[in-house]
Amino acid sequence: MGRAPCCDKTNVKKGPWSPEEDAKLKEFIEKHGTGGNWIALPQKAGLRRCGKSCRLRWLNYLRPNIKHGEFSDDEDRIICNLYANIGSRWSIIAAQLPGRTDNDIKNYWNTKLKKKLMRLLNPTSQIGPQHQATSFSSLLQATALSPSTQLSSSYSYRRSNHIYYGLSGPVNDPTSFSSSPLSNSSFTSNSVLQPEESFVSPMQHNYQVKESLLMVGGEASCSSSDGSWNNQINHVKETEYGYIASNSEQSGLQNYLHTGIEEDHKLLLPSGGAEEWSHEKQNGFWVDNPSDYGFEEIKQLISTSSCNNFLFDDNKTEEKIMYY
DNA sequence: AATATCCTCAACCGCCTTTCC
DNA sequence: CGGAAAGGCGGTTGAGGATAT
Numbered sequence: 001m002g003r004a005p006c007c008d009k010t011n012v013k014k015g016p017w018s019p020e021e022d023a024k025l026k027e028f029i030e031k032h033g034t035g036g037n038w039i040a041l042p043q044k045a046g047l048r049r050c051g052k053s054c055r056l057r058w059l060n061y062l063r064p065n066i067k068h069g070e071f072s073d074d075e076d077r078i079i080c081n082l083y084a085n086i087g088s089r090w091s092i093i094a095a096q097l098p099g100r101t102d103n104d105i106k107n108y109w110n111t112k113l114k115k116k117l118m119r120l121l122n123p124t125s126q127i128g129p130q131h132q133a134t135s136f137s138s139l140l141q142a143t144a145l146s147p148s149t150q151l152s153s154s155y156s157y158r159r160s161n162h163i164y165y166g167l168s169g170p171v172n173d174p175t176s177f178s179s180s181p182l183s184n185s186s187f188t189s190n191s192v193l194q195p196e197e198s199f200v201s202p203m204q205h206n207y208q209v210k211e212s213l214l215m216v217g218g219e220a221s222c223s224s225s226d227g228s229w230n231n232q233i234n235h236v237k238e239t240e241y242g243y244i245a246s247n248s249e250q251s252g253l254q255n256y257l258h259t260g261i262e263e264d265h266k267l268l269l270p271s272g273g274a275e276e277w278s279h280e281k282q283n284g285f286w287v288d289n290p291s292d293y294g295f296e297e298i299k300q301l302i303s304t305s306s307c308n309n310f311l312f313d314d315n316k317t318e319e320k321i322m323y324y
Numbered sequence: 325a326a327t328a329t330c331c332t333c334a335a336c337c338g339c340c341t342t343t344c345c
Numbered sequence: 346c347g348g349a350a351a352g353g354c355g356g357t358t359g360a361g362g363a364t365a366t
Binding site: 014015016017050052053056057060061103104107108110111112 | 331332333334335336337
Binding site for chain 3: 015016036037038039051052055088089090091102103106110
């Protein structure tokens with residue numbers, strides 16, 4: 001016995017939406033909202049559609065500020081970098097591209113961008129469709145976009161006898177591409193996928209680069225700038241990172257976490273409190289917008305925490321911590 | 325001009341996760 | 346706490362338009 005269907009399949013219309021249906025759905029949602037119940041919505045709106053179908057139509061096509069049309073080079077780069085870091089998690093990727101939907105990005109990747117990248121990575125080969133997926137993943141693996149060199153989008157430090165090991169530079173940073181393999185305004189094959197050595201920063205000679213740091217996080221980060229708190233919090237939960245946010249961000253976060261928020265740029269902690277998040281199973285702390293904090297505050301945080309890994313969101317902090 | 329083939333993308337399907345009771 | 350319902354997501358499909366022959 002399988003799962004019960006979400007609606008009466010014999011009584012719902014399928015296939016492309018007519019302009020009339022679009023208008024009905026749009027008008028209803030603009031007037032009443034979704035009411036938090038997509039399943040009940042079509043009946044209320046007078047539509048013979050499955051609730052899921054309505055949801056999809058709204059999210060992918062009808063809701064305001066949807067961007068249609070060509071993807072920019074910047075968008076290409078973001079997609080490529082995020083795909084290399086987190087794979088086909090389209091909703092997370094979409095959260096980084098305001099106005100784009102996960103469906104859009106998925107289609108674009110599967111039909112165009114993957115081929116575009118394949119051509120750049122391997123301009124001479126004629127790869128048939130049946131081999132494309134395998135070849136593509138092996139190409140990714142053979143390059144800086146491979147999982148073995150992937151890194152979270154920020155700067156990682158491991159505390160060990162008061163020495164901070166730094167892996168510098170925005171390595172594979174999906175949202176900041178100053179050293180990105182795809183950083184030119186148009187794709188050029190000679191700029192694609194730098195060798196691992198190129199990740200070494202000028203400051204590196206002072207500090208030992210620990211390969212284990214590459215494992216910190218294991219996820220691309222999400223910026224809060226587009227207000228995509230939901231995905232961001234999922235990310236934080238998934239990676240078991242504590243999250244340190246400034247006041248301005250806390251109101252958004254509050255909606256999603258049960259927190260122990262303290263005043264003025266203090267730790268934002270889950271209900272278990274600091275001890276729970278300092279437990280050794282905790283991967284580390286994510287420090288968003290570290291420039292919002294005093295350096296002393298960050299120093300204190302590091303020295304009082306039993307946690308070894310911190311992710312910072314900018315390289316000014318990286319530099320300071322290096323010399324600390 | 326007719327036909328075949330390819331390409332795009334909206335929409336569906338089914339599974340997993342989250343929320344609610 | 347467990348089960349059901351709903352939400353959310355990623356993979357896949359197929360209609361229709363574009364292009365090649």
